[in-house]
Amino acid sequence: MKKVLVVTGGARGIGAATALAAAAEGYAVCVNYLNHRDEAAGVVAAIKGGGGEAIAVQANVAVESDVVHLFERVDASLGRITALVNNAGVLEKQARIEDMDAERIHRVFSVNVTGSFMCSREAVRRMSTKHGGGGGAIVNISSIASRLGAPGEYVDYAASKAAVDTLTMGLAKEVAAENIRVNAVCPGVIYTDIHASGGEPRRVDRVKSNVPMQRGGYPEEVAKAVLWLLSEDASYTTGAFIDVSGGR
Numbered sequence: 218m219k220k221v222l223v224v225t226g227g228a229r230g231i232g233a234a235t236a237l238a239a240a241a242e243g244y245a246v247c248v249n250y251l252n253h254r255d256e257a258a259g260v261v262a263a264i265k266g267g268g269g270e271a272i273a274v275q276a277n278v279a280v281e282s283d284v285v286h287l288f289e290r291v292d293a294s295l296g297r298i299t300a301l302v303n304n305a306g307v308l309e310k311q312a313r314i315e316d317m318d319a320e321r322i323h324r325v326f327s328v329n330v331t332g333s334f335m336c337s338r339e340a341v342r343r344m345s346t347k348h349g350g351g352g353g354a355i356v357n358i359s360s361i362a363s364r365l366g367a368p369g370e371y372v373d374y375a376a377s378k379a380a381v382d383t384l385t386m387g388l389a390k391e392v393a394a395e396n397i398r399v400n401a402v403c404p405g406v407i408y409t410d411i412h413a414s415g416g417e418p419r420r421v422d423r424v425k426s427n428v429p430m431q432r433g434g435y436p437e438e439v440a441k442a443v444l445w446l447l448s449e450d451a452s453y454t455t456g457a458f459i460d461v462s463g464g465r
């Protein structure tokens with residue numbers, strides 16, 4: 218069966234590393250992006266240059282009609298989806314809860330939580346044997362922040378990742394008998410642009426001494442865990458969480 222993967226937020230960071238690693242393993246890949254069109258085109262060009270199949274599709278995962286359109290584009294261009302990585306995620310400037318407003322919390326939850334729910338919904342409608350599908354695998358990119366709480370930085374983000382953990386547990390059980398596996402990868406501190414959006418581009422280097430392995434991680438190291446969970450090697454693994462966090 219043709220392997221077709223959607224990676225949300227696939228233009229940069231962990232999403233881009235996942236898209237490239239998946240293409241190397243024979244997946245046709247949809248690289249979803251929000252703003253970074255050139256970076257998405259670069260990932261697609263790299264995949265095609267290696268003999269693979271890929272498309273870039275602009276969609277805001279927090280907007281339901283965008284998500285519906287994203288999956289319709291995949292149906293039409295690549296065929297029936299077999300794998301989804303809910304990777305798109307945001308955090309906002311480091312702040313204490315007493316300084317957060319409702320708009321900020323809503324922005325974080327609408328991308329990280331509602332976006333993951335909506336994309337999962339579209340994937341299940343296509344993968345589930347209940348709907349005539351052939352099954353598939355979903356990997357949610359959570360964070361060890363869901364257990365640490367991210368005090369003084371972004372408790373809203375940490376709480377949104379706790380919701381992603383619960384989505385993982387609940388959906389895994391809901392669709393386990395329909396040939397869909399749902400798992401999560403929980404990165405620690407990884408060298409990507411996300412820390413700049415928190416207001417501290419060099420955050421990984423500041424906190425790495427708290428990591429037992431004494432270093433930050435790389436997107437490619439996260440992608441390897443994602444690819445394993447998507448693969449047949451993980452055929453009896455669902456509702457599971459893999460930390461990629463250097464021991465933290």
Ligand code: NAP
Nearest residue numbers: 226230231250251252253277278305306360406407409411
């Ligand atoms: P990143 O480099 O900032 O990438 C985030 C990606 O999400 C971008 O490609 C961005 O698209 C996309 N995105 C943001 N909002 C979107 C929306 N509304 N719709 C569609 N796409 C959207 O960050 P990253 O570190 O690779 O983050 C990837 C995932 O890993 C996130 O879920 C994050 O929470 C998680 N994570 C990261 C770390 C870490 O230390 N880096 C640790 C734990 C968990 P554009 O490129 O178009 O802007």
